[in-house]
Amino acid sequence: MRWNVAERVNRVRWIFLPLGLCALAAVGAHAAADVVGDRVLWAVDRVDAFFDALWSSWSFTAPLVDLVGLTQRTWFARAVALAWELAADALVAVPLLGYDEREAAREWKLGRDLLLRIRSPLVAVRPAAALLVSLAGAFSVARMVQGSLQLALHLSWFAQLARAATLVCLAVVLVPRAVFRSLEHARSARYRVPAAVVLVPLLVAAVLSFR
């Protein structure tokens, strides 16, 4: 029997491909959530100031002012960003674990059909988020590869080449699969309005994290 590594790896792709897609989206969601951390803090400050003014109007609600006090607001803002990221993971990354690969030409055709059948912007939010978050993840992973190689090997040209290669490979090999799976999942997905509330800001944040 001939030893063929590629063939053997091919047999377990149903395990590592969904995991890789999920991880790519998780990295992208974190890059997006991290880049808007300051804006989340700003928003929490505004909301906190509004509620502090409201609660302190009556003596029996005044103790609520200290509930998210001056000290807790930074922690609270970070917790909001974390909750947002984990919600995005649940809505975008976790469904990618259900990726079931088909023959390439059939997958592209099916993807195009699913795209043409979208009738509501609410259905398009998840695939759009999958596209931008996966791209944000690709940028983030490529940056980590470059940094690790640069500081380990001290070869600037090699690190830059590795970054570009990683980015292109992820964008060509994994990102389309993530979008395809998301298109497939979006048809049957529930809670479309809450999902849009979570994911639309994430789309903007993901684009901000591109570099």
Added chain:
Amino acid sequence: MRTRLPLLELFLSALCLWAAWYHTPAGALVRTAGAWLFRTRTTARPLLAYFGAGTLVPPRLPPFLAGPVPPAEALAYGAAAVLEGSPVELAPRLRTLSGRLGSDDAALLAVFCGEEAAQYAIDQARSAALEDLARALPPRAEPCIARTAQAAMLGETYALGWPLPETVRITSPFGVREHPILGGWRLHAGIDLGTAIGTPVHAVGAGVVRRASSDGVNGRILVLDHGRGVVTTYCHNEALLVRNGQRVEKGQIIARTGSSGRSTGPHLHYQIDLAGEPVDPLRFRAQRPRTMSGATD
């Protein structure tokens, strides 16, 4: 076509898993759950520490100062507090590095992560701010980024001035005390400085107004963000002279003292938060204002 690339797909998937495993709160959750399941120790950081590119670290407080800190050497004092070294030796090194790399944050990064890492971060980052520099570095730089962030935070705090004239006395220090209005033992997260209504309040450092609002507990409250995880708060003012989002310079008059909100009389509640944790402002000053009994909150 795709089935001919299983090795590339495996390699790319492994890269994504590596990045997610070490670089995201979701990865930290999985690592922590795995450690709990197999009863091993996890190296995952607290979930909230994954934000701010690893620069949001809890402050490690330095000992009380023996003498005044020259403003130009504040960063060296911050670095020395983390390295447990001498600020006198670190100051010229930091000046040289700052001149060579073009920013104080990059100089600090060079001290803790090495000059090559700092130079690489400058080449890749969007700005010379520590958070952006840290974002450009790979996951293995996390420990030295955390130490750099500590030093930057302490250095920024050492450089802060004082909001009122030095002669103004403290009416309630930082620490756990019996609350003068509500009763019961609570942490007083800042210090109260007893002064007449209308005394000008000065910004202790350059920064951005993160909050200028009013409520029945804190009164007219002002929060300044000085960057590097340092935030100062001024409560119970009579009037606020700056607005949300405004940039202020060190020494600028930002408010006038009063007794608004939950207060027993005219005073200023002054608070310093490092990475969201309140610290005693006197820990970062050699001069100690005298204390007296008087108005508090």
